[in-house]
Amino acid sequence: MTMNESELRKRTRKLLAEIDLDAAGDHRVAFRGAQFDCGLAWVSFPEGLGGLGLEPKLQTIVHDELHKGAKTYYEDMLVNPIGIGMGAPVVLAYGKEDGKRELLRRIFTGEDIWCQLFSEPSAGSDVAGLATRAVRDGDAWVVNGQKSWTTLAHVSKWGLLVVRTDPNVPKHDGLSYFMLDMHAPGVEVRPLYQITGEAEFNEVFLNDVRIPHEHMLGEEGQGWRVAIATLMSERVALGGGASRKGGGPIAVLLDLLENVEVQRSAAEDALLRDRVAKLYIESELLRLTGIRAKAVRQSNTPGPEGSVGKLAQAEIAQAIWQCCSDVLGPDTLVYEHGYELRQGRTSASNNRLSAKYNLLRSRAYSIEGGTSEIMRNILGERVLGLPGEPRVDKDIPWKEVPRS
Amino acid sequence: MLFEFSDEHGELRRTVRNFLEKDSDEKRVRELMASEQGYDPASWSRMAEELGIVGLIVSERHGGAGFGMVELAIVAEEMGRVLLCAPYLSSAVLATSALELAADEAAQNEILPKLASGEATGTLAFSEVASPWDLSAIAMAAESNGGAFQLSGEKTYVLDGCVASEIVVAARVDGELALFRVAGDASGLSREALPPLDPTRKLAALRFERTPAMRISSGDATRGLERALERAIVALTAEQLGGAQRVLDMATDYAKTRFQFGRPIGSFQVIKHQCADMLVEVEFARSAVYNAAFASEEDPKSASIAAWMAKSYCSEAYLDAANRNIQIHGGMGFTWEHSAHLFFKRAKASEVLFGSPSFYRERMAASLGFGAAQSRSR
Ligand SMILES: Cc1cc2nc3c(=O)[nH]c(=O)nc-3n(C[C@H](O)[C@H](O)[C@H](O)COP(=O)(O)OP(=O)(O)OC[C@H]3O[C@@H](n4cnc5c(N)ncnc54)[C@H](O)[C@@H]3O)c2cc1C
Numbered sequence: 001m002t003m004n005e006s007e008l009r010k011r012t013r014k015l016l017a018e019i020d021l022d023a024a025g026d027h028r029v030a031f032r033g034a035q036f037d038c039g040l041a042w043v044s045f046p047e048g049l050g051g052l053g054l055e056p057k058l059q060t061i062v063h064d065e066l067h068k069g070a071k072t073y074y075e076d077m078l079v080n081p082i083g084i085g086m087g088a089p090v091v092l093a094y095g096k097e098d099g100k101r102e103l104l105r106r107i108f109t110g111e112d113i114w115c116q117l118f119s120e121p122s123a124g125s126d127v128a129g130l131a132t133r134a135v136r137d138g139d140a141w142v143v144n145g146q147k148s149w150t151t152l153a154h155v156s157k158w159g160l161l162v163v164r165t166d167p168n169v170p171k172h173d174g175l176s177y178f179m180l181d182m183h184a185p186g187v188e189v190r191p192l193y194q195i196t197g198e199a200e201f202n203e204v205f206l207n208d209v210r211i212p213h214e215h216m217l218g219e220e221g222q223g224w225r226v227a228i229a230t231l232m233s234e235r236v237a238l239g240g241g242a243s244r245k246g247g248g249p250i251a252v253l254l255d256l257l258e259n260v261e262v263q264r265s266a267a268e269d270a271l272l273r274d275r276v277a278k279l280y281i282e283s284e285l286l287r288l289t290g291i292r293a294k295a296v297r298q299s300n301t302p303g304p305e306g307s308v309g310k311l312a313q314a315e316i317a318q319a320i321w322q323c324c325s326d327v328l329g330p331d332t333l334v335y336e337h338g339y340e341l342r343q344g345r346t347s348a349s350n351n352r353l354s355a356k357y358n359l360l361r362s363r364a365y366s367i368e369g370g371t372s373e374i375m376r377n378i379l380g381e382r383v384l385g386l387p388g389e390p391r392v393d394k395d396i397p398w399k400e401v402p403r404s
Numbered sequence: 405m406l407f408e409f410s411d412e413h414g415e416l417r418r419t420v421r422n423f424l425e426k427d428s429d430e431k432r433v434r435e436l437m438a439s440e441q442g443y444d445p446a447s448w449s450r451m452a453e454e455l456g457i458v459g460l461i462v463s464e465r466h467g468g469a470g471f472g473m474v475e476l477a478i479v480a481e482e483m484g485r486v487l488l489c490a491p492y493l494s495s496a497v498l499a500t501s502a503l504e505l506a507a508d509e510a511a512q513n514e515i516l517p518k519l520a521s522g523e524a525t526g527t528l529a530f531s532e533v534a535s536p537w538d539l540s541a542i543a544m545a546a547e548s549n550g551g552a553f554q555l556s557g558e559k560t561y562v563l564d565g566c567v568a569s570e571i572v573v574a575a576r577v578d579g580e581l582a583l584f585r586v587a588g589d590a591s592g593l594s595r596e597a598l599p600p601l602d603p604t605r606k607l608a609a610l611r612f613e614r615t616p617a618m619r620i621s622s623g624d625a626t627r628g629l630e631r632a633l634e635r636a637i638v639a640l641t642a643e644q645l646g647g648a649q650r651v652l653d654m655a656t657d658y659a660k661t662r663f664q665f666g667r668p669i670g671s672f673q674v675i676k677h678q679c680a681d682m683l684v685e686v687e688f689a690r691s692a693v694y695n696a697a698f699a700s701e702e703d704p705k706s707a708s709i710a711a712w713m714a715k716s717y718c719s720e721a722y723l724d725a726a727n728r729n730i731q732i733h734g735g736m737g738f739t740w741e742h743s744a745h746l747f748f749k750r751a752k753a754s755e756v757l758f759g760s761p762s763f764y765r766e767r768m769a770a771s772l773g774f775g776a777a778q779s780r781s782r
């Protein structure tokens with residue numbers, strides 16, 4: 001199927017005309033369901049699976065029209081960040097045919113929240129070194145182990161799970177990938193509180209959890225390939241930059257610079273303006289680089305170059321929130337949101353624009369979804385082709401690898 | 405300058421460290437930071453009586469130990485290392501110094517012995533929201549009412565302002581800066597705890613409404629207050645140094661024991677180099693703090709410049725080290741249960757407290773006349 005830009009715009013407007021997003025009530029599921037059904041969820045996905053088989057870059061047109069056409073607009077990353085950012089591409093590429101459509105549709109509407117069960121206490125950057133074990137038992141797998149930092153596990157229906165199915169081969173070869181029903185017996189989710197006092201993430205304990213074999217994504221022992229595809233999607237999802245010029249964190253900084261009343265010397269003022277201008281340029285270039293990357297991306301699973309955006313996004317956003325606190329000046333001493341320990345997000349994090357909240361939250365930008373050090377390794381080794389570090393863990397059976 | 409520490413200095417450091425390692429371990433810090441008053445009065449008494457560090461810089465004739473900035477820096481460094489939750493900076497440094505350097509003899513005789521013995525805690529209320537760190541911006545004016553004074557208006561970012569029983573307030577009389585004594589429970593005084601970014605140091609906003617106040621200074625108190633603030637800044641930078649050293653230690657230890665990819669993460673150059681960069685920063689911070697401490701015995705201008713240098717350098721060094729410490733700890737460093745965030749919050753708040761790094765760099769540059777010839781010829 002081919003469809004040009006104007007047809008795509010027309011189709012989006014037709015959708016907007018059918019369901020009035022701005023009318024009273026919550027139309028998220030109905031609207032997004034309809035969006036999926038008419039192929040505007042992910043235009044690059046096949047017809048019938050939320051897409052129209054178009055080039056990925058054309059998705060921008062749909063978002064454009066939706067932004068223009070409705071005040072109430074549900075950002076994908078707020079509806080179901082992991083489901084949409086990572087679950088959907090993996091289900092599309094590796095899911096069993098029957099049931100695929102329903103899974104994708106419920107991801108897109110946000111009816112099923114997904115989480116990512118990769119990291120473990122002893123395996124973060126080195127996620128391929130993970131220890132959670134799965135043993136075959138008839139037509140099911142029995143899983144034991146512990147996952148950590150699992151964002152949204154407490155509200156998730158499905159988890160993307162990587163486990164070790166063979167400890168006797170080198171680490172990358174002994175992994176398998178599953179979708180895990182988070183409500184299955186033996187899955188225990190405990191909140192893990194973070195720097196802000198909220199618990200966005202969790203520890204997940206898996207005790208004799210039975211997973212049907214048909215929930216394996218990819219083949220046995222091929223888990224690493226599937227995991228890599230997931231991680232690259234994650235990096236692209238995290239490193240996309242703002243959707244509009246001057247949008248996102250930089251908008252908050254500009255607003256504070258305009259409106260916060262603090263006395264500064266002329267020298268301090270000049271310094272701040274220069275920093276803000278520099279950050280404005282960097283934000284804009286991040287956005288443009290994201291657009292360029294999207295334009296050349298041919299498939300639904302991005303390559304290692306996605307780490308450019310992920311790395312830059314982390315550093316720029318951290319610098320912006322730091323700069324915001326410098327603009328706030330002495331008022332930074334007061335943290336109105338408080339540190340009450342609580343599960344899930346708080347009003348502070350939900351408004352997303354609190355400079356003080358983000359000063360704290362942004363410390364994770366360079367850790368979550370792969371640390372900035374790992375991003376630099378990927379860019380150096382996988383994109384630029386520089387020689388890798390000597391590896392002590394690659395060619396020996398996983399169970400013989402030294403660990404702390 | 406040789407930065408010579410005596411055996412007594414070493415002994416002082418050891419004593420304080422031993423005490424704090426027991427009395428201010430992480431568990432205690434977390435309890436106290438969650439408590440309303442923010443410190444443990446019993447522990448405070450022991451610091452006063454057994455260690456004699458509460459009255460460290462109170463002169464001997466006022467019941468203190470009569471020590472100077474070098475000793476204060478040693479003690480504050482140890483306190484910063486463990487994130488001690490106590491009114492040390494507010495009472496033992498800021499209020500004490502304001503009284504020592506700007507108050508009249510009678511007030512000194514009356515208040516300082518109580519602060520030194522730990523019987524009372526004090527604070528200095530000088531900041532006003534418009535320009536909190538600038539003494540010349542203080543606008544609150546005392547009304548005299550037949551010899552007695554009353555204060556009205558608001559002071560903010562008052563360290564430990566909700567618990568202090570002796571509040572020293574800076575306000576104007578006929579345009580000149582003066583100090584006033586206000587009791588913590590004075591009529592017409594309302595104290596509101598401000599939720600702090602750094603939960604290990606409590607802050608308050610104080611509202612005065614015709615609050616009775618006793619004038620305790622004569623003549624203009626500006627110079628005395630400036631020097632008191634300078635002492636507080638030096639103590640704060642020593643805390644920053646202690647904190648920075650601590651996060652460097654934490655990061656280094658972790659880098660040695662955390663394995664990923666079959667090897668300790670400290671064997672990756674990027675981690676090793678980050679630790680090395682932190683070490684350079686910590687050593688520079690140490691030079692800045694000790695320089696400021698020893699310089700306080702010299703002429704006032706070098707003392708000021710040394711304090712400003714230290715405040716701008718140590719603020720950034722500590723914040724950077726605290727950031728890197730989180731980064732080196734990975735996801736663990738972002739959790740509430742790990743202490744990395746406590747140091748980060750302390751570092752960030754300390755950077756802001758009393759004025760930003762660029763504020764002090766600008767003061768230094770102006771004072772040393774950087775580029776002055778150019779701007780004259782223009
Ligand atoms: C807010 C947040 C949300 C998260 N959500 C999820 C989630 O939903 N699901 C999930 O599975 N995980 C999640 N994570 C986990 C995240 O992916 C890991 O924290 C991250 O990959 C780092 O792993 P680690 O914490 O074990 O740190 P480590 O891997 O132990 O790293 C410690 C330090 O060593 C460095 N390092 C490690 N290896 C190398 C190397 N080869 N070269 C150079 N430096 C190296 C790291 O960069 C880091 O500075 C989340 C983390 C955070 C902070």
